[in-house]
């Protein structure tokens with residue numbers, strides 16, 4: 001069986017960072033295919049034929065093509081359920097609570113983090129001034145959501161229950177990159193958010209990924 005191909009940019013962040021972490025947590029062998037965005041590798045007709053949005057990440061699992069980082073993480077977690085760290089619960093109620101937590105991340109956390117990334121990072125990289133009013137509002141809206149996290153996390157270890165799941169892992173896409181750029185969105189949101197975030201962001205797989213970059217590539221972020 002051919003080894004899984006993982007199409008990634010060079011940064012150990014975003015959806016590519018999530019997949020690299022799942023591959024590490026599950027100890028899945030893979031071949032990295034570097035997508036050089038600066039050269040436009042992601043917009044070639046060959047690439048777009050596989051990923052019609054022309055983005056990373058993407059996987060090719062023996063001819064089965066899949067894109068969208070969270071879908072890929074779920075696929076790998078379920079395909080390799082019996083190895084490495086369990087990342088999706090199997091019993092129906094626990095899985096439903098995992099899905100609830102994953103929806104919380106995608107509906108409440110990720111869109112606001114996306115706004116903060118746009119204003120605080122992407123505009124800076126493109127020599128554009130951030131819209132300070134939008135940035136301040138997004139940070140304040142996110143703080144209000146994290147105050148609800150504080151309530152949830154006061155009675156359970158993780159967002160989906162007492163075990164670490166993909167729902168926790170998904171928060172790593174951009175929050176650490178923002179902290180590196182001086183926007184520590186997870187700070188000062190209460191003791192339980194702090195405990196949870198310290199736990200999630202100090203997992204050995206994530207610490208190693210940040211230190212070494214995507215395996216086979218030297219990270220630049």
Ligand SMILES: N[C@@H](CCC(=O)N[C@@H](CS)C(=O)NCC(=O)O)C(=O)O
Nearest residue numbers: 014015054055056057067068069070
């Ligand atoms: N929802 C997608 C987002 C993918 C995405 O936006 N990827 C960025 C890099 S993090 C990209 O490829 N940008 C290039 C482009 O959109 O042209 C996922 O989670 O996989």
